[in-house]
Amino acid sequence: MTGYLLEIVQALLALLLAPGLVGFVRWVKSRLQNRRGAPPWLPYFELGKLFGKEVVMSKNASWLFRFAPYIVFTSTLAVTLLVPLIAAPLPFDNVGDLLVVVYLLLLGTFFLALAGLDPGTAFGGMGASREMTVAAIAEPTIALAAFGLALSAGSTNLGHIVTATLVNPGLAISPSHLLAFAALFIVTLAETGRLPVDNPATHLELTMIHEAMILEYSGRYLALIEWAAWLKLTIFFSLLANLFVPWGLATALTPMALAIAVMTLILKLAILGVVVAVVETRVAKLRLFRVPELLGVSFVLALLAVTSSFLLK
């Protein structure tokens, strides 16, 4: 019973941390660029503001446009129930494995892209087309990185992957894990719409991907979509942090272990946030048609990861 309660606590924690994480990344980025920057807690106010505003909807849009924010938010929130954020193994491990996580996130992308096409504007179509292109090319890397992790754990079950590394710490520095980590890091940047693939801070039509797709959204719908996007960032960061470096995760459900787990989670997210902020400050946005090359690199890394675990067995 406490296990199930923990799942819910974990989802709520993710909901709570996600805006803070994004605000933190923005803040670090502005400091690195010698700007004062908005305070890290600004995204919370953003959500409050958006939830309080009325929705303006295009006359051309259909029911799908109104339904999509809910399905995007729901599928992303459901993933937080499956991913090990503060404890492992979890009772929901038998509900969904790593592949379910990946495809649930794709479910959100699918509906968001459809919603982008729905109002019939050029921006929406452009965003949808680009988003699906990036998602399609990122897909094999995610699957192969998952495959690489699953090979050393003998299962795609998330709890097993975490336990395998905890039991055998050498795995964390095995070539297959290091390569898979690098591959998944690149994909994280692409999937969550960060530089150098997409720029979350711009509304310039030539470069937009995610922002173009959701341009027609406002009010509570926009709030749900933004929150889901921030949750997705949190999920990808936690996957990077907890599947590859699982130390700190609570394996026993004692208050002490859980407190440590929450602290380490925040610490890990903060470290990854700083890394992403540094990357975003150092690199320029890639041209759209150079993005496949970057994702191709990540695919090769993931393939090497898997091959090495076959050869170094």
Next chain:
Amino acid sequence: MSLLFLIMFSSYSVGALGGLVFGRGVVGRGLTALGATVGAGTGTALGVWALVSGQSLTGGVPLILPLTGFVLHLDGLGAFFLIVIGLVGASSAIYSFGYTATYEGRYSLRMAGAMLNVLLLSLSLQVLADNALTFLLTWELMSLSAYWLVLTENDQAGTVRAANWYIAMMHAGFAALTAMFLLLSGGELTTSFASMRSNAVVLPPLVRDGVFLLALFGFGSKAGIVPLHVWLPMAHPVAPSYVSAMMSGVVIKMGIYGLVRVVLDLLGGGPVWWGGMVLTFGAVSAILGILYALMQSDLKKLLAYSSVENIGIILIGMGAGLVFHSYGMMTFAALGFIGGLYHTINHASFKGLLFLGAGSVLHATHTRNMEELGGLIKRMPWTALFFLIGAAAISALPPLNGFASEWLVFQSLLGGLNIPVPEVAVLMPIAVGMLALTSGLAAACFVKAFGITFLALPRSAEAEHAHEAPLSMRIGMGILALACVGLGLAPFTVVPMLSSVLAGLGGLPDTRSAFTLNVSLQVPGSVAQMSPTLTTSGLLIILMLVPLVMWMLRANRKLRMSDSWGCGRVGQTPRMEYTATSFAEPLRRVFAELYRPTKELTIDFHPESKYFVQSIEYKSDIMPLFERWFYDPFLWLVRFTAQQIRQLQTGSLHLYLVYVTVILVILLLAARWF
């Protein structure tokens, strides 16, 4: 049990005869649809009954088919395919009642109705066949009846050409299959499958390899694996939509049935390169199928190419199964085949659904060209909903059925770690990458298919004035949509059923006990679990909680309708929308090496100033790789040879008499010497 068979047989016959006698009119159309529906329904019942009771049915047939050498036998594998046939057959038959109404007075309903029943009957007998003769006869009957059906709209451009390609490919395959069965049975086509099975073990390896290659070619031409797929994107679009659903959902699956029957059951598996070859063809078909599907703007052609992709996914599962089989890893082998067969029934249901949906669009707008569609979600809400379900299922999105089978195929590939030879083992992660790329591209492809066709503003007057499909067509689509949801939610019952189907074929063990009957599906030989049922309940609970919490926290619930935001411009027209071509443009650039797109731009300037453009014409196409590099040279060769041989035919009787004499002398001499 034989009663069910008799009902099935006679209702198909009644349907076929009814079509021939009454032809057009509500009676004729009703009778053919009814015959086919009852027949398909009974077929499904027969299949389910055989699977549940575990019994098999033999004989009882000479009573109605006194043709010597015609032997039928129903086992688990046949029963499973009977269900696939029945599911798609019944929905398409119900759908055909409404759809063929527009054919009244234009096309031969007599032939279309009769042939639909003949096709379904030959399919059902096909999976019951227990010797080579029965198999080949029903196979030919199936190909011919489908050929008639493809020809239904014979006055449309491209129909006859497509039907010719189809029938040519089918007969190339048929020749290979005949040769294969002759090798397998030692020249006697009425040998039962049981004795072929025992005979196959003692065949020399070279003959077995020959049998395998012939089977792969013969069944591959039916299934549409690359490079034998060329007939598929031609024949499927021009056929009536319920026939396209039947062909894509069921007819091409007979290639899969044949492969399992011959390679796994009769030959009992083989060396590792067999599996490797099937796996490679599967991966290549999957990738190329979806890449070509992405570039289509003809809705039905897009679906046809996507069938090539899905056949590829099925073959990836089966190829992995064969590889594991050759290493004696029977649990993983069973898992691969289960994944393949699961995807077979899944693809039958969602592709059947999508073709029926495309048919409704065609019915309402008289065009398959996506560039002229749009906005249909408001005009045809039911069709749109059904098509959306199909599109999500084929993109392998949980919790629908496409996800369940792809998950199983992934899990079986994970078993690759246990393969002792690294060169072979490395095939598995490559297959994982291909499969994942395929499913990612499939999601993009079906966002395009649904988004461009159903969303945004209508791009033509036809789409503007579209109407919802009649009731019978909606029922047909509804059944398949339910199947997509049901098959997705219940892998914990489907998978044990499939393992009982496969138990004993080629020495595969009964893995029923390895899959627990809990709501979570656990993979044997690994500890991975997942449960679409629980995932769905979770999703539904959250989906209800979110608005509730928003209401409790007093989120603003106002909604105002307004124009789309247009950077200051007033009035939005459909010409500002993204089109099917522009949606796929980024991927066309990414994979330009494969597509080799051609571009033709003609600009008409105003005679007085070149700063004013009168009209712009833009043409773009992609290179059909296989047609150009494989089929065109081959056809040229055939034509050239025919030209040369034609010189013998002068029309002069004297010359022919000389030919006869010369041949006669040669034959006499040959008989003397040998």
